[in-house]
Amino acid sequence: MKLNRFWVGIVVVFLAGLAFTKIADNEFYFYAIYAVLQLMVMGIAWNILGGFTGYVNFGAGGFFAAGAYTTVFLHKALDGPPLLVAVVVAPIVCGLIGLGIGYLTLRLRGVYFAIATLAVAIILETLVINWEYVGGAGGYYFLIPEEIPFFDSYVEWLFTVILVITLFAIVVSRYLNSSRIGQGLAAIRDDELAAECMGVPTLKLKLISTTVMGALMGMAGAPFPYFITFVEPVSTFSLLIAVNAIAVPMIGGTMTWVGPVVGAIVLGSIQEIVTVSISSELNMLIVGVVLVGFITLAPQGITGVYRDFRDKRRRRNE
Amino acid sequence: MSEEILSVKDLTKRFGGFTALDAVNVSLSGRERLGLIGPNGSGKTTLINCISGALVNEQGSVIFRGQEVTGLKASKRARLGIIRSFQIPRPFRSMSIIENLLIPMEYAASERKEHGQLRDQAMEFLELVGLNDRADENSSNLTQIDLRRLELARALSAKPSLLLSDESMAGLSSSEVDEILDILLALNERGVAVIMIEHIMRAVMKFSERIVVLDAGKKIADGSPDEIVNNPDVERAYLGE
Secondary structure (H helix, E strand, O other), X not given: OHHHHHHXXXXXXXXXXXXXXXXXXXXXXXXXXXXXXXXXXXXXXXXXXXXXXXXXXXXXXXXXHHHHHHHHHHHHHOOXXXXXXXXXXXXXXXXXXXXXXXXXXXXXXXXXXXXXXXXXXXXXXHHHHOOHHHOHHHOEEOOXXXXXXXXXXXXXXXHHHHHHHHHHHHHHHHHHHHOHHHHHHHHHHXXXXXXXXXXXXXXXXXXXXXXXXXXXXXXXXXOHHHHHOEEOHHHHOOHHHHHHHHHHHHHHOOOOOHHHHHHHHHHHHHHHHHHHHOOHHHHHHHHHHHHHHXXXXXXXXXXXXXXXXXXXXXXXXX | OOOEEEEEEEEEEEEXXXXXXXXXXXXXXXXXXXXXXXXXXXXXXXXXXXXXXXXOOOEEEXXXXXXXXXXXXXXXXXXXXXXXXXXXXXXXXXXXXXXXXXXXXXXOOOOOOOHHHHHHXXXXXXXXXXXXXXXXXXXXXXXXXXXXXXXXXXXXXXXXXXXXXXXXXXXXXXXXXXXXXXXXXHHHHOOOXXXXXXXXXXXXXXXXXXXXXXXXXXEEEEEOHHHHHOOHHHHHHHHOO
């Protein structure tokens, strides 16, 4: 019955989101929730490679930006196609980038892999800076369509799109986590050589992992230019985006698909509240403080703390 | 003797300029128990690594059940039935004991059964090594002997036809050595051929039907335990002239 409850939850959240666009008038809510959900998708994506498979990567921001720039490219090449075209094409492009980079870098382990992914992000940024077609270093302005069918404003439509992307990411992540593939990824994370010798096709699974990570990151980035309306390389490829994506599963917990979901709700909400009530400059400080707090006090994240608590209680009851 | 299950032909492995294995030939028939001994650094573990696919040999070939497996990855060989245990146990630490067994069952043995059935089967293996009442405990806080037991149970659950056991008894007490020996013998009863690397002579002599001796990457002797004990070359390798 657990499966049913999950799918019911997905549908309920989706319908609640749709209803919300009809009820709420204040556009701020859509912007705020959009930011939280975008963070959630990035956290989920990062966690598939970083948490499930144990390959920490600092290049997540590069994939996100590659998704955003796929949208820019399509916007220019096809003269402003519907957003959904980008949402479909960007993950394909970024998934392929992930596959290629995975093939080149996955023989590296630990710190070396992390540095290699960082380098990849920098290479992608350099490429975009020098690519005049998508605006180069100067950036690219997006004109948002004035009207959109079914929705009162464009941001409501964007909100709906990111909501669907988020739910899709959750479904993918949960599938990977609980399936045979997920077991294999966990074995790789624990001990790659032992996994290989126990019949786990490690290279294949790692490539699946990087491809899915890249695709989901790209999906998160695809609607970003519409959301921000002006894209330029330095901020889109910012390391801060990567740091946020890492912070989310670290806070929520890396072992299960639930971790990044919880982490994004906690971190994203704090960030949005602070942005409004104090200052947006404080955001990074908050990420830092929360991250340090969790790493020292609860390295397993919120879901890890909850699991320990549950296990302890069960043992006491026995 | 039943038919040949493994044949290692002229296997050579170099690390840079160092020749770890030099044209080694070993063959093994199904269900045979082979002891692999030799002084430290003689290439025993390297040979196991080359047979299991953890290392790639430069020359020579490994033929398993009539099939050339030389270029194959370790995971592929595991699925064919070549399974190894590690000298230093390498459990999947985030998993419970029984979950450790489910990995090789699903991957190496490609079992496509219901989760419950797999668990029952895994419990059977745990019973054999005596870990059955701790199945759901986390594998990261096991004692040394229990780690060895888990290592063997995990190897067993991969349904091997050839088990490469790399010093499964190092550092164990005398009674614990007997316990591991019993497990290996029980495994062999089930039809698994075993190559055992071991420094504890008592265990090797008791377990092996045949013994191969390596010294500085070369095979210097191959015969029954009695022959090996009386072989002057072996004595020289271990004790010097």
